[in-house]
Amino acid sequence: MSDLKDIEGYIARCALGDRDAFSLLYSATSAKLFGICLRVLGNRAEAEDALQDVFVKIWRNAERYQVNGLSPMTWLITIARNLSIDRLRARKTAQGAGLEEADDLASASPGPEALAIAASERGQIVDCMAELEADKSDAVRRAYLMGETYQELADRYSVPLNTVRTWLRRSLIKLKECLSR
Amino acid sequence: MTDDSNTEDEIVLSAEYALGLLTPGEAVAFEDVLSVDPEMREQYASWAESLATLTDEIAPVDPPKALEARITDALFGVSEKRSFLSRLGFLSPVLGGLAAAVIVLVVLGQTNFMRDDGPTYVAEIVAEDSSLIVQAQFNPEDRSLRMTRTAGVPIEGRSQELWLIAGDAAPVSLGVWPQGQVEAVLEVSAEYASLMADGVLAISDEPQGGSPTGAPTGDILAVGPVTLL
Incomplete structure (x- = not known):
């Protein structure tokens, strides 16, 4: 398994048009990203198409990675997750927002300090989710991993739309407090 | 607050x-x-x-082996000589059967295409399993390439594209087979016409309308070397 420095290096070389680096990046990360596509879409053929979109996007947007402030795996995971969810929603013709651009827009350059904070948050979310009530953390997980919208969550928990919105927002603030501890 | x-x-x-x-x-x-x-x-x-x-x-899952090639083809086309030639793996046996193929072609004789003036080049573009056979005849005089498909039909919703491969060069497109036709006549550009003599013709399976990348993207269905009649 390549470490994050390697992966960051591959992305940087992809930005310069280095196809060998693209191949190395594919070898290092495709299984992880395919696992995510497969989990979200639950269908092998669709997951394969999604993974193709993911790597096409990685190659084309590699030059933007350097300024986007995300750690390399987060950037890759976010692309895989968002493109898969977009596909899933297109299938469901749901009304959630398109996520395709989300990973492009985080163009803050947080510097080493913020990156260190971000790194320390990794692994914490599981503990912090455990501090939420079970259905609240379940809702966060469903939104992230299954692309469920407020409406779908409201239907799932049989509560009015505004109620689900209110309690999920509260949960997100709680989660953030825990993550920032 | x-x-x-x-x-x-x-x-x-x-x-x-x-x-x-x-x-x-x-x-x-x-x-x-x-x-x-x-x-x-x-x-x-x-x-x-x-x-x-x-x-x-989420546990990692290895994607199918062929997917990486599909992705690099989509991104970079099949411009790399190595990858193209590797897809032509069955070319050698075809070349081996060249003499026989030419004789068969002459006997099958698309005689209605034959002309008396100047040299004429021919090729039998044939699939490994003979599921697709195209007879081709090139007249350098007017640079016309006349072809007749004697076996095989295109897949519904897909196009067949004709390629010329000269030596080690990347394949160049000569055109897309017209939909629903058994015979086709293409005019070959002067530049490509000069490459025809030692070339190899190949037919690939492509999205409707032909390859979007300028290089073959689908399976190579049939190949045939060009020879002087």
Whole structure:
């Protein structure tokens, strides 16, 4: 398994048009990203198409990675997750927002300090989710991993739309407090 | 107090955006804020980092072997000589059977195409299993390439594209087989006409209308060397 420095290096070389680096990046990360596509879409053929979109996007947007402030795996995971969810929603013709651009827009350059904070948050979310009530953390997980919208969550928990919105927002603030501890 | 509630709004909005919970209109508005507000970007990046770790529980799954080639073909085309020649793995046996193929071609004799003046080049473009056979005849005089398909039909909704491979060069497209026709006549450019004598003709399976990349993207269905009649 390549470490994050390697992966960051591959992305940087992809930005310069280095196809060998693209191949190395594919070898290092495709299984992880395919696992995510497969989990979200639950269908092998669709997951394969999604993974193709993911790597096409990685190659084309590699030059933007350097300024986007995300750690390399987060950037890759976010692309895989968002493109898969977009596909899933297109299938469901749901009304959630398109996520395709989300990973492009985080163009803050947080510097080493913020990156260190971000790194320390990794692994914490599981503990912090455990501090939420079970259905609240379940809702966060469903939104992230299954692309469920407020409406779908409201239907799932049989509560009015505004109620689900209110309690999920509260949960997100709680989660953030825990993550920032 | 105002600061706190502002911060809470920022936290919630960036989380909702990262989770994809905003409506399309809200998401666009949030992206406008993101593009000008570094604190909001940092807030979003922080959520993205945290949420990405939710995928730690997802086990890696090796994608099918062929997918990487599909992706690199989509991105880079099949311009690399090596990868193209490797797809022509069955060319050698075809070349081996060259003499026989030419004799068969002459006997099958697309005689209606034959001309008396000048040299004429021919090729039998044939699939390994003979599921597709195209007889081709090239007249350097008017650079016309006349072809007759004697076996095989294109897959519904797909096109067949004709390629010329000269020596080690990457294949160049001579055109897409006209839909629904058994015979086709193509005019070959002067540049490519000069390469015809020692060339190899190949037919690939492509999306309707032909390869989007300028290089073969689908399976190579049939190949045949060009020879002087």
